[in-house]
Amino acid sequence: MVYTDADLVALLREGDEAAMAELVDKWSPVMLRVARSFVDSPQSAEDVVQEAWLGMLSGLARFEGRSSLRTWTFTILVNRARTRGAREARTLPEASPELGEAAASWSSIGAPSRWDTTPESVVLSKEILLELDRALSELAPRQRQVVTMRDVCGMTAEEVCATLGISAANQRVLLHRARAALRAALAGYYGG
Numbered sequence: 001m002v003y004t005d006a007d008l009v010a011l012l013r014e015g016d017e018a019a020m021a022e023l024v025d026k027w028s029p030v031m032l033r034v035a036r037s038f039v040d041s042p043q044s045a046e047d048v049v050q051e052a053w054l055g056m057l058s059g060l061a062r063f064e065g066r067s068s069l070r071t072w073t074f075t076i077l078v079n080r081a082r083t084r085g086a087r088e089a090r091t092l093p094e095a096s097p098e099l100g101e102a103a104a105s106w107s108s109i110g111a112p113s114r115w116d117t118t119p120e121s122v123v124l125s126k127e128i129l130l131e132l133d134r135a136l137s138e139l140a141p142r143q144r145q146v147v148t149m150r151d152v153c154g155m156t157a158e159e160v161c162a163t164l165g166i167s168a169a170n171q172r173v174l175l176h177r178a179r180a181a182l183r184a185a186l187a188g189y190y191g192g
Contacts, residue, residue, distance in 0.1 A: 005069045012060055024053065027070070030153040031077050037148040038081035038141075040088050048084050052077035067162055074155075074163040078145075128189070135185030139178050146171055147178035 003011065003019065011019040028049060035045035035052075055076045063072060136144055145164060149155045155163075161171050 005065065008069055009060070009063060009065070012057075020057075027073065028053075030155070031074070033153050034074065034077060034145070034149055035081045037145045038078070038085040040085070044084055044088060045081075048077065048081045051080045051084075055080065068159075071159050071162045074159065078163050128186070131185065131189045132182065135182050138185075139181055142166075143174050143178035143181070146174040147182065150175055151179070 008019060008023070012023075031049045031052060032045050035048040036042065039045050039048060052073065056073045059076070063069070067075075136147070139147065142164075146160055146166075149160045149163070150157070157168060157171055160166075161168055164171075166174070
């Protein structure tokens with residue numbers, strides 16, 4: 001069912017478990033991708049998403065509707081992810097992504113699975129995903145966050161600006177630079 005923000009907030013404040021479950025099912029995969037752009041491990045990203053849901057629920061009574069519920073929730077997520085990412089940067093060494101992580105981080109949201117792929121295509125796809133994940137991890141943090149939110153998660157420019165607290169012009173510049181770097185990395189892969 002499709003709810004307006006006001007209806008959804010009212011249902012959540014009343015403790016409607018079905019509305020909450022639908023929201024968690026709908027937003028959690030995107031939240032996980034956004035969190036992953038701030039932290040070093042999938043486990044940390046999962047923890048951040050859980051913390052964001054708890055923060056949203058505990059702050060729901062104070063939600064004033066000055067932004068959409070989604071933008072407000074993602075702002076909570078980004079704040080938690082930034083805090084966790086900064087803490088991890090001080091304590092954990094950077095790990096290199098493994099094949100399974102790279103493939104999982106790019107293939108699950110909205111991507112229909114194909115049953116007719118050849119083994120060669122599967123191997124090539126995994127190689128491309130690894131290269132793309134490597135290139136994404138080498139971007140400046142803010143570029144990685146913007147391109148992940150826009151191109152991987154499908155968030156609007158307005159949502160990204162509100163969530164990250166950046167101007168529309170800054171968002172466009174960061175997105176352009178990130179896309180250019182990813183294109184160059186893939187061109188290098190295909191050319192090499």
